[in-house]
Amino acid sequence: MLEALQYEFIRNALLTGLLASIACGIVGSFVVVKRIVFISGGISHSAYGGIGLGYFLGMNPILGAILFSLAGALTIGAVSKKAGQREDSLIGVMWAIGMALGVVFIGLTPGYVADLFSYLFGSILAVPNTDIYIMLVLDVIIVILVLLLFKGLLALCFDEEFAALVCPSKILYLVLLCLIALTVVTLIRVVGVILVIAMLTIPASISIQFTSSLKKMMLMSVLLGIFFSTLGLWISYTFDIASGATIILVSGISYILSLCFKPLNKFRHGQN
Amino acid sequence: MEDILRFKDVWVQINNLTILENINLSVQKSDFLGIIGPNGGGKTILLKVALGFIKPTRGEVFFKGQSPEKNRKYMGYVPQYPNFDRDFPISVWEVVLTGRLGKTGLIKPIKKRDKEIVSEMLEKVDMLNLKDRQVGKLSGGQFQRVLIARALAAEPEILLLDEPTTGIDSRVEKNLYELLKKLNEKIPIIMVSHDIGVISSYVNKIACLNRLLHYHSTKEITKDMLEATYKCPVELIAHGLPHRVLNKHTEESR
Numbered sequence: 001m002l003e004a005l006q007y008e009f010i011r012n013a014l015l016t017g018l019l020a021s022i023a024c025g026i027v028g029s030f031v032v033v034k035r036i037v038f039i040s041g042g043i044s045h046s047a048y049g050g051i052g053l054g055y056f057l058g059m060n061p062i063l064g065a066i067l068f069s070l071a072g073a074l075t076i077g078a079v080s081k082k083a084g085q086r087e088d089s090l091i092g093v094m095w096a097i098g099m100a101l102g103v104v105f106i107g108l109t110p111g112y113v114a115d116l117f118s119y120l121f122g123s124i125l126a127v128p129n130t131d132i133y134i135m136l137v138l139d140v141i142i143v144i145l146v147l148l149l150f151k152g153l154l155a156l157c158f159d160e161e162f163a164a165l166v167c168p169s170k171i172l173y174l175v176l177l178c179l180i181a182l183t184v185v186t187l188i189r190v191v192g193v194i195l196v197i198a199m200l201t202i203p204a205s206i207s208i209q210f211t212s213s214l215k216k217m218m219l220m221s222v223l224l225g226i227f228f229s230t231l232g233l234w235i236s237y238t239f240d241i242a243s244g245a246t247i248i249l250v251s252g253i254s255y256i257l258s259l260c261f262k263p264l265n266k267f268r269h270g271q272n
Numbered sequence: 273m274e275d276i277l278r279f280k281d282v283w284v285q286i287n288n289l290t291i292l293e294n295i296n297l298s299v300q301k302s303d304f305l306g307i308i309g310p311n312g313g314g315k316t317i318l319l320k321v322a323l324g325f326i327k328p329t330r331g332e333v334f335f336k337g338q339s340p341e342k343n344r345k346y347m348g349y350v351p352q353y354p355n356f357d358r359d360f361p362i363s364v365w366e367v368v369l370t371g372r373l374g375k376t377g378l379i380k381p382i383k384k385r386d387k388e389i390v391s392e393m394l395e396k397v398d399m400l401n402l403k404d405r406q407v408g409k410l411s412g413g414q415f416q417r418v419l420i421a422r423a424l425a426a427e428p429e430i431l432l433l434d435e436p437t438t439g440i441d442s443r444v445e446k447n448l449y450e451l452l453k454k455l456n457e458k459i460p461i462i463m464v465s466h467d468i469g470v471i472s473s474y475v476n477k478i479a480c481l482n483r484l485l486h487y488h489s490t491k492e493i494t495k496d497m498l499e500a501t502y503k504c505p506v507e508l509i510a511h512g513l514p515h516r517v518l519n520k521h522t523e524e525s526r
Contacts, residue, residue, distance in 0.1 A: 033357070033360055033361065035357070148379050149378065149379070151369075151370070151373060151376075151378070151382075152373060152378045154362065154366065154370065155370035155373055157360075158356070158360060158362055158367065158370065159351075159356070159370075161325065161349075161351060162349065162351070162370070162371075162422070163370070163373075164325065164344070165323065165344050165345060165347060165349055165374065165426070166344075166345055166370065166371065166372075166373035166374035166426060167373045167374065167378050168378070172378075208359055208361060209359075211361050212361050212363065212406040213361050213362070213363060213366070214361050214362060216361070217361050
């Protein structure tokens with residue numbers, strides 16, 4: 001791996017993994033404790049429509065993804081809290097419409113779209129510098145917003161009804177969904193639209209078993225994310241297999257292993 | 273005396289079902305109001321209307337002279353023993369600190385005064401020694417007390433409690449009621465319960481709710497009141513202190 005570091009694309013890949021891990025460790029922790037994994041799936045798949053639109057209009061697909069995932073987040077947020085809506089059906093529909101729009105836009109785009117698959121399954125080895133800058137900006141926005149609103153977001157995730165008494169919880173919820181949207185965009189380059197959910201939730205799902213505060217959970221998730229993306233990258237480089245899928249497999253197997261260790265951890269607490 | 277909370281001809285209909293019918297209620301500063309009634313009688317809904325979470329289909333609710341949404345941060349609310357995620361990584365201290373959010377503001381940092389109040393409220397419910405414990409590792413009674421401390425940390429001007437003794441043993445329950453009685457010296461309390469017995473020895477006003485509200489400005493529960501509310505024959509047995517209710521149907525079916 002060390003000799004591989006001389007290649008710019010490897011350095012970019014590692015940097016991409018790092019930037020994505022920061023976002024997904026922090027925001028993924030909110031997703032897991034608030035149990036909104038399915039909502040996050042809806043948001044991430046609606047981003048695909050934006051990628052298609054990006055191709056169609058000849059602009060950077062990542063910018064299109066930002067636009068669509070934010071729009072998806074706000075739509076789900078606005079409609080889902082209305083009484084009498086079937087929230088899960090709505091999310092399922094958004095999920096499908098996003099993907100369908102992506103396919104239609106790409107179909108309308110003249111010529112052959114070479115890296116269509118890269119957005120579906122990730123292409124961490126082919127990340128252009130501009131996308132790294134975009135990810136860096138998104139990370140900065142995510143970290144600043146979470147630092148500013150941490151108290152409110154914690155209250156919201158723990159008990160939404162009580163949060164409504166003490167803070168503008170509806171707006172906070174929309175902000176949280178937008179944070180998820182931005183995080184999804186940082187992850188698309190690493191693992192692709194389809195595997196985003198795994199990367200968003202696996203590190204946090206492992207951390208929650210071993211931590212007792214949300215801040216520690218976030219820190220641990222970020223570190224796990226960096227570990228998984230780096231290890232996955234190394235394995236995929238060594239054996240020449242798809243990088244995004246390898247990162248997810250490494251994460252997924254670690255999650256299963258962590259479940260085996262969980263009873264041990266709980267037992268220790270019980271003895272204290 | 274000025275009403276802190278007032279329901280004026282309030283109707284609530286959900287999916288064309290009338291849950292609350294023509295509720296009129298005023299709560300004054302010294303009140304410790306117990307609301308009893310059968311399950312599904314609308315007790316929780318009534319509290320949620322008071323909090324402004326549910327808008328009345330007809331009629332109006334006033335809290336401090338305005339609609340409840342405007343002054344929500346002056347209300348303390350203890351929800352019915354909720355099914356919180358036992359894994360949630362949050363400590364007792366952090367839960368109670370969320371109660372300060374309305375006073376501190378969303379973005380401003382936590383001040384020394386906030387910490388003092390959180391300590392004080394945890395002390396009040398006798399939970400300060402467990403302040404660093406994750407909430408998932410608390411017993412039902414301990415958790416309920418944390419939720420009361422959280423509500424009090426907001427320095428509320430009224431306290432609303434929904435079945436606060438669910439899942440609590442009788443010794444803790446007694447302490448809890450004593451605590452509420454003490455709090456009632458400063459703020460009015462509305463407590464919803466299906467436990468007719470114990471409630472009547474602590475509250476100073478009582479109302480029976482089963483869609484309609486039978487309000488009585490004393491704390492005496494009469495046979496007629498209960499029968500009007502529960503819509504079935506009810507027997508009152510007085511053991512000196514609390515009343516017990518026996519349902520005649522089950523007696524006869526044996």
